[in-house]
Amino acid sequence: MPATDPKNKTLDWLDERTGWRMVRDLADHKVVPIHAGTAWYYFGGITLFLLGIQVITGVLLLLYYRPSVAEAFDSVRFIMTRVEFGWLIRSIHSWSANLLILAAFVHMFSVVFTHAYRRPRELTWLTGIALLGLMLGFGFSGYLLPWNQISYFATKVGTDMAASVPVAGPAMARFLRGGEEVGAATLTRFFAFHVMILPLITFGLVGLHLLLVQFHGMSTPSGVSPSQLAHMKFFPNFFLREMVIWYGVLAVLGTLAAIFPWELGLKADPFASAPAGIRPEWYFLAEFYTLKLIPSHVWFFEGELLGLLGFGLLAAGWVALPFWATGRNGEHRARLVTAAGVFLICYLATFTILGYLK
């Protein structure tokens, strides 16, 4: 029967052109299993929420930021001191970037310990890992943009590490820097990565990741059939709970931004000596400290090269986790994966703390 009241008429008109009722039906039917590990599901949402905050605050910062060596630092200072609530936007952008990476790590380890990477979710795992890599890329490229002393030298150290990779390293470092040294070309290049290239790839991958999550539904703990578990509706029950958590995260972000506004430091001076105790952001600290501990030469290999090779192998093994987690006979090596996860957490936590203390 055709709708008669104007509201239904409008919705029908929209549905005919967009098919929105199909999306609504999908949302209506989406359920979330209830079990001891349900709380871990929230971390995917937290990561997505923080990504949204990054997009909004990033766009606002773009209104004033000027990506050139001569103007970058002054434009950020202008944002911090002259633009109404500019300090808040920049501080939230910086703090949120850190919380986003933390949330992404927690989300990744929750997937590992609940074994949610299992067949048929291998692609969900791979897109998730790629997204984590992209978040680290956002962190690395965004760090340089204020063009201050610390960020300049941290980028120098970071790109030097890239240069020490055999064969492709020097070319990779030149590509990142836009030349032999960190300079004006590096800043514009990092800006392009940060606001155009990485976001484009991220939006594509986030879409694919969410599509796969939607396609496969929420993973349940191994050995438990979804039919044995109670469920709650995603809309509105689970979504409202997520909103509570997002509000909580927003409060944490606001508190950090108001009490510890992100500092600006001194303008980068390529001719100055590197500040004492320079180190990268916390999410690169474990790797940085490990490289520092490795002797300059191990046997007849160069120490740094050996370290980077080790990290490369570790990362490759981690990416391939869903594939080696299943044995030849189809058995699930749950204990091995859990042990690998515990080992990785212990390594990252210990070396990050040591990196800060030393």
Added chain:
Amino acid sequence: MRASAILFLLYWSLSVASAQDSCMTCHSAMEEGTKGPATLIKNDVHIAHGLSCADCHGGDRTSDDPTIAMSKAKGFKGKPARTAIPKFCASCHGNPDFMRKFAPRERVDQYELYETSVHGKRLAAGDTNVATCIDCHSVHDIRPVKDGMSPVHPLHVAETCSRCHSDKVKMAPYKIPTNQFEEYRTSVHWEAMTKRGDLSAPSCASCHGNHGAKPPQVESVAAVCGTCHVTFEALYDKSVHKAVFSGAGGGGGCIVCHSNHGIHQPSTAMLVGPNAVCSGCHEAGSAPAQTAAQMAAWIDGLDRALKQSETVLARAEEYGMEVSEAQVRLIDGRENLVKSRLALHAMDPGEMRKPIDAGMAIAKETLAAGQAALREKDFRRWGLAVSVLLIGIAILAIRFLIRRIEARP
């Protein structure tokens, strides 16, 4: 073939023997007390330039026979008499053509200057106690001035002069004080030189001259200080003090207030209070004493105002507020404080007001920036409290909504 090899070996051994320095060979083999020059000379700048003992002392270094090597026929001069040392050194160091081969930028007028110095004049009069070249530069282990181990390196000049000038017995016949080094070591110049490593800071030779060393006359003290303190000198020249202090019997310009060797960090205590240097000439309550007190009050007032701004900005910075622009501005304020201390030397209150007023304006402006940053900090905290409260209410409302939805059958 064999014959040519023997001939080559013979030629080679002869040329090696002739290249040997017999002075070094013999003096190195002497007893401990007498081989001094041979040991010391290894570090000598002359040896580094390819010269040898014979280039100063004459003789034939290629001969192994001492009677030939040190014969007058071969030009052997031996050890020069003390009174002859300056001329002995000047035979090379006063010869521009010779010096150009080794040190083209080196001056060659040291001997002429030395002749004009107190040391030179007394030596010419037969006083062998005075310093000659070797007393300052050492002998046989003469190092370049820029060598940190040289006794005439800027860091060691004062100590080198003090070896004689702090010796009461040695200075007694000349009736000159011996406390200069002691006083100098309490001075800002010594501090700059030794603690801050500023090798351009003055030591004895900077004011008294090195080869032409003599005490500056009363009229020329300001000119000596003005070599470095150029602007101070220009302002002092305009002041009423110039005619009095730098005139005959005036006491010596700058040193009337700042002393000579023991120059300490100046402060407003030099203008007003029990240790005021002004009180030496001006009675308390007199117009000049009042002007000095007024100028001291201006300087102290600006210093206090800048320090207050500095404290407030530091507090704001501790709270994470971005105040770097105001902090940079504060540097301009400090510059004005320096300028006002400088302007004091003209003894013209009108001249001094300009930097004082400019500095006070900056102090006021930066204080306002610091206070605004602290107010902004409070505003942020209140904003945070209100936001967290609103977020809390929103969370409670959602929780209530969830309960209501889930209570439905």
